[in-house]
Amino acid sequence: MKASQFLISTLKEAPADAEIVSHKLMMRAGMIKRLGAGIYNYMPMGLRVIRKVEAIIREEMVRAGAVELLMPVVQPAELWQETGRFDKMGPELLRVKDRHGRDFVIQPTSEEVITDIARQELRSYKQLPKNLFHIQTKFRDERRPRFGLMRGREFTMKDAYSFDRDAEAAGKSYDAMFAAYCRIFDRLGLEYRAVAADTGAIGGDRSHEFQVIADTGEDAIVYCPTSSYAANIELAEALAPEAGRQAATQALALTPTPGKSTCADVAALLGLPLTQTVKSLVLATDTRDEQGNVVASQVWLLLVRGDHDLNEVKAGKVEGLKEGFRFASTGEIEAHFGCKPGYLGPIGLQGVKVVADRTVAAMSDFVCGANQVDHHYTGANWGRDLPEPDLVADIRNVVAGERSPDGQGVLAIQRGIEVGHVFYLGKKYSEAMNATFLAEDGKPRPFEMGCYGIGVTRLLGAAIEQGHDERGIVWPVSMAPFEAVICPIGMDRSEAVRDAAQQLYAALQAAGVDVLLDDRGERPGAMFADWELVGVPVRVVLGDRGLKDGVAEVQGRRDAAATAVPVGELVAQVKARLQG
Template identity: 70%
Template sequence: MKASQFFISTQKEAPADADIISQKLMLRAGMIKKLAAGIYNYMPMGLRSIRKVEAIIREEMNAAGATELLMPVIQPAELWQESGRWDKYGPELMRIKDRHDRDFIVQPTSEEVITDIARQELRSYRQLPQNWYHIQTKFRDERRPRFGVMRGREFTMKDAYSFDRNTEGALKTYDAMFAAYLRIFGRLGLQFRAVAADTGSIGGDRSHEFQVIADAGEDLLVYNPETDYAANIELAEALPLSAERAAPAEELTLTLTPGTGRCSELADYLKLPLSRTIKSLIFATEAEGKLTGIWLLMLRGDHELNEIKAGKLPGFGDGFRMATEAEIIDHFGCKPGFLGPIKTVKPVHVIADRTVANMSDFVVGANQEDYHYTGVNWGRDLPEPELVADLRNIVAGDPAPDGKGVVAIQRGIEVGHVFYLGTKYSKALDATFLDEDGKPKHFEMGCYGIGVTRLLGAAIEQNHDAKGIVWPTAMAPFEVVVCPIGADRSEAVREAAFRLHDELAAAGIDVIIDDRGERPGVMFADWELIGVPYRVTLGDRGLKEGMVEFQHRRDEAATKVALAGIAATVIGRVRADLAA
């Protein structure tokens, strides 16, 4: 490939509205061009990387027994109404109408369509198992699209869907997909972690996320450095920090605490550790627009509520929200800031976090402005909680859920997710097959997604420096760039450069030669920004000595290599990278 025949569009500065390093570098390197909020044109340089990611995904999916098909971007509303997600999915679902006033959606995912295909095509257990995938454009109408391809509205995703006879078969397929994902992300050259995860809006009973490790990641990953345990913080179990409750040592006291509406202010005023205070969070549940309950969730003052865990509490399943000020005053007789479980005006459901349930002599709001109760103890001063549950986010240094040591936390970017769905969608759409006994049974399903375009942003967040992108070889738009210095003035340089280019290309190396005639500084800056892994530089002086300069993108300086051996050196290094 000649650079003069390719489209290279680098910029010195990123647009002012670019948020994170991957977005800035992709724009500067000419990989993407913004069309609208969260919607990008993928330029030739970026598209080459996308196609390389897709090729690896296809190879591993096919090797794992999956079959590729292609489903439309536009889907009829009827299928989503049949599954119940037309109403439940929320405003991220782009709803449209055709000229006949019929409802359609721009697909964010394809569970409904693939299940419809299965109920029409898979009649017998003899046709099972099946695992179908496609690589297709998706659209989610994000309220605040940001971070470039990391949280855009239009993106490319590989989504796969499996159909099995029973749970045993479905979990076997799940494990096969899990293993395929390990190979995919390994081949892409990324540092990643597979973590147990919540199933979210997709639903199902078993789930793992594949997270690229990066400081810019939105997700917090909890892991045990001493074992294989790893989970998204949404799912990570927080064990009680005290094995049992100590006996009371203080008297219950109504204490004046002016201006202490926050736990941190209260702890400072009372000169107590923040861990002695209790945070009272008030929620409401309702059905058909009517209030069904007020809930007081108690957490230690230095802990944070995990809303995913809260959403799984008995009675919270149909939806919960923060209580209004009017509802709070009606039940507690006090505005927020000094709320607590003692002497409420109306009954409320009290749920204590596991750590709080084992506390003694703690401090809670007194339901009077500027007052708290100190020396509070369960059983003596207030009834035992209605329910004790894991409510909080685990923090670094907490006991590990697997019982071995303590946990650490790092940030990650979700790039893949595997779900065991069970019969969630096959029952909703009544998708059945005839089993061996001649009776209809619902398919056991799984679904498996990879954010293809998001992977580019995640890789850059993990692999960059002050000069630009540092691509893993498997994802780079080109593996090698040949940079002839003064080729317009030296026929020897030109001939040697093109001879090397042709030899590398013939060996299957994805190589580009920069024949644009740019000055060395401009040429090098462009390719360092774009992030091509290997660069070979040829100049008159070096050729007279039979030498060229060879440099990996991460190397601080080039190494001199004999011209006669440079092709073999490059081929060996690239093939070793791709085989790693």
């Protein structure tokens, strides 16, 4: 490709609404252009990256035995109503009506459609296993789209769905997809971790996220440096203290804490470690009648140590909270505790279910709210000063340095960006949609399903968040819009430079290098700045002075300086740098 034939639209400054590095650099490099909130045009430079990512994904999916199809962006609401997600999914699901008043959705995912295909086409166990995938546009009506392609409303994803006869076979399909994902991200040249994850709203039992490591990542990844343990923060297990609960050594005392409503302030006032305090969080669950009206509410008090944070995903797995919870209103809190928030505690309660984190359940002589403004209890102990909690559960986030759940060391935490997710769905969708096949005994059985997604366009943002410097993007070779760029200095004035550039361009193309010839006649500084911003991995500079000595300059995007290379060795040198 020659630059004069291509559309290059780089900017010196990012638009004011660009918030994070990847958003700024993609806008400046002319890879995307904003059309509306969370909606972007993929410009030629960005589309080249997308197509390269898609090609790698496609190759590895086919290698793993998956078969490609294409499902529509607009889907009939009837399918979503079969699974109940038409109502449950909330405002992120964009619902539309056609001219006849029929309901449709702009799909954010395709479980319903693929299950409908399976129940029509896969009739016998002899047709299993089967894995079907597509790469398609998705739409999620984000309340506040931001960060460019990282959290846009319209995006591209690869979805794959496996269908198996039983759980054992489904596990093999899951493992095959897990291995395929590892190959995909290895080929993309990204530093990543595969972490155990919560299955979330999509359902299922087994789940892993593929996280690209980046300091700017939204997700916290928990891992053990001395073992293979890795999980996201929502799932990582926080173990109970090894020592267990110690015997009480203090008497319970009502202690004035004027104006001190947080654990940190109370600990500082009393000269105690924050680890001796207990934090109270109040939730509520509602019982509804057939019309959806609330007929009763239950208040819950969740207790975590003062230096720990509540993990809402874990809390949602506690018996009694599984069907959904909300944070209690101020009125509910005052009615049950006789006090405003800030001084709440578990002593002297009636009609409140108490859930203690494992660490809190092992504490003694702790500090907690006294349900009186400007007062806390010190020296509180389970069994003596208050009943044992109704439930003890892991309801907090882990912290770096504590024991790994696998017993192989201590935990560390780093940031990551989720770019892929694999789920074992089981029968969640096949049973809801009556999708069955005839088993060997001639009886119908629901499919065991798996679901496997990769955020194609999100990968671009994640790769940039991982790879950039003060000059621009630093792409892995496999993702770069062009592998190499030829920058001829004075090409419009020097026949020698023009001929050398044309010859090198043809030679690199013949050698299979995805090369761009910058024939725009720009000044060297402008040319170099453009291609450093875009992130082309290898740059070759041709000039009259060097050609007289039979050399040109080659510089990798990560190199601090250029290297003089004989003209006859340029093709080999470029290929070696791309492979190295």
